[in-house]
Amino acid sequence: MSVRVGILGATGAVGQRFIQLLDDHPTFELAAVTASASSVGKPYREAAKWRVDTAIPDDVADMEVRATDPEAIADANVDLLFSSLPSGVATEVEPAFLQEGYVVSSNSSNDRMAPDVPLTIPEINPEHLGLIDVQRDERGWDGALVKNPNCSTITMVPTLAALDSFGLESVHVSTLQAVSGAGYSGVTSMEIIDNAIPHIGGEEEKMETESRKLLGAFDGAGIELHDADVVASCNRIPTLDGHLENVFAALSEDPSPAEVRAAMRDLPSADLHSSPDQLIKVFDDENPDRPQPRLDRTYAGGMGVVAGGVQTTYEGVAYNCLAHNTIRGAAGASVLNGELLVKEGYV
Template sequence: MSVRAGVLGATGAVGQRLVQLLDPHPEFEITALTASESSAGQSYREAAKWRIDSPIPADVAEMTVTETTPEAVSDNLDIIFSSLPSGVGRDVEPAFCEAGYVVSSNSSNHRTASDIPLTVPEVNPSHLDLIEVQRDERGWDGALVKNPNCSTITMVPPLAAVEEEFGLDRVTVATLQAVSGAGYDGVSSMEIIDNAIPHIGGEENKMESESRKLLGEFDGAEVQWHDARVEASCNRIPTLDGHLENVWVDTVDETNADDIIEAMETYPSAELHSSPDDLIHVFDDAKRPQPRLDRTREDGMTVTAGGVQETDGGVQFNCLAHNTLRGAAGASVLNGELLAKQGYL
C-alpha cells in the first residue's frame, strides 16, 4: 500500500522537485498539493509554472491546488513534505503537526530547535528518535523533522566519515554556491552574470550551527552538539545547480590523504530507496568534482569529493552536491523514507 503524501508549497522551485521525485516513487503517492491563497483552486498545471527539466507529471497536472492550512487538505494523508519559505513555515508547519500530521520539511525554520530532529539518514538516523521528546514536550500527535541547508548537507557526509575515523577539531569551509539555491527569483541575471557574490545572508550561520547538530550525539533526551569549531564563508557563483565547497579540517588524530580517502569511500550509505549506492565518491583527478560534470551522479544523490591533500593540522578537500536534489527535495524524501521505515507514519 502506498504512503499518501502531500506537498506544502508545491509550486515553488523545491516544491516542483518534490513533485518530480514523489510522482514515480514506489513508496509514496501524491494526494494533496498546496500553495498560496492566490493559487488555490487552480489546477497544478496552471499554478506551478513548471520549470523542471522534465515534463510535468501527467497524473498530478490536473490536481486541484488547495490553500496551505490543515483544514484545506485531505485527512487521508500519511506524510506531508514541506518546502515553504521559512517565514511561512515557522507558524504553518507546527499547525499541521498539532493537527496530527507528520511533516518532513526542507524549510530553514526550527532546524536548530532542541526537540526537532535535523536528519541526514546516512549520517544520524538515531536523531529521529527525538520525535518522542518532541511529542511529549509539545503535546501533539504529529511530528516535525528537518533536513539541513543545501550547503551544510554537501560537506557533512565527508565530515562524518572523517569524524568517525580521526575526530574533528576545526572545520573551515568556503562555498561556491549555484544560483538555484536562491530560488527562481532569488538572484537577478544582471547581478550574477560575469560576477561572484562573496556573501549569502544567513548561510554562514546555518552551516556553522547545523553541521554541529548533525554530527552530535543523541543521548535519549537531547542532542549534544559536536564541539568542533566550524567557520564558513559562503559565495554565490553563476552555475545553475551544484554547490562546490573547499573544506579544511583539523583532525583530533593524525592522518594522511590516503586514510581520509579510504574513510570517505567506505562510509556506508543507507538502505533506503533514494540513497545512492555510494554516498561519497572520491575522484583521483584534483580538478574534480565540477558542478556541470558531477552534480547528477546517482540521480543527484551522491556527494562527490576530490583534491584530498594533507595539511599541517589534518586535510583539505573539495566536495560537491546537487543542491536541489541531495540538498533539498531529495533530502526531504529521504527523511520521509526513514520515517516510514522506522514506523513513524
C-alpha cells in the first residue's frame, strides 16, 4: 500500500527531518512540500538551507515548493499531511486543511491539550485515536487532527508508562535539553557556549500537562487525565541533539531497581515500521554514567528511549532517560502517528 503524503513547513529543522525519515519509507510517498511565501516556486534544494547529516534525496531536491494552502496542493492527491509549522501559524493554517478533509499528523504545539484532539504516542496510548470520531462530530469536518507531544515530554512518558503498574503518584523532572530543540536560530552561540540556561519558555507547562493526558484513560467521549502530579524544571545545555532528563517518581508500591528496569525493558512496542523492537533500552548498574546524549541519542535510529541510573528513593525511584529530540521527539513521532493512522484505517 502506498500513501501519498505532504509536509507543511518543509524547509525548517523539523521539516528537514521529515524528509530524511520519509526517504525510502515502505508506505509513504512524498508528493508535496510547502513553506512560506519567500520559498514558494523554488526547487526545494534552493529553498531549504539543508542541515541534516544526510544528503537531500534526489527526488526531493528538484521538487517545487508550494504555498501552505489547500488549493496549492490540490493536484498532488495527498492522503496524509505532516505538519511542522510554528504553532502560531499552525493555529490558523491547519483548520483550513482539516475542513478540506485532510488528515494531519502534526508536531506543532497548538491544540495538543484540546479535549477532542488525540495526543498520541503509538506504543503508549493508541486507543486515544478514538477521539477522532468525537472531533469530527464536534467540529464538523471530514479531516482529522492528531498531535504528538513535546520533545521533552515524549522522552519521559514511555518510562512513566512502565512505572504506572507500580502506582505512579507524582513526578519531578529536571531536563537537560539540546540546542536543536530551539531551532537553528533559537539560541545564539553567545548565549549557550560555556553556559546553561535554567528556563525554556512554556516547556515546563507542556511537560506537566501533556504527560497526564498521554497517560490518561479514554472513555469513548474524552480523556480522563492521569491523577499523578507532574512538576518540571527545563534547562537548555550546549549539546546539539538529545534531551537528557533526571526523573524522580513517587510510587505507591516499593519495587526494586531490578524490577523497575525489567518493567521498562518489557514495555511493549508497536507493530509499526518506525517503532523500535525494544522501545526502552535500559542500562544496568555497571554503567551508572549512561545514557549520555552523544553516545546514546541514536539508539534505534533515534526512535528509541534510553534509561539508566535506576535507584530507589524514600518514596519511589530516581533514574535518567534520554531520546533524540528532533527524531523521536519531533518528526519521527509524527511519522509514527501517521503509520498508526494508516493501520487503524483513518487514512
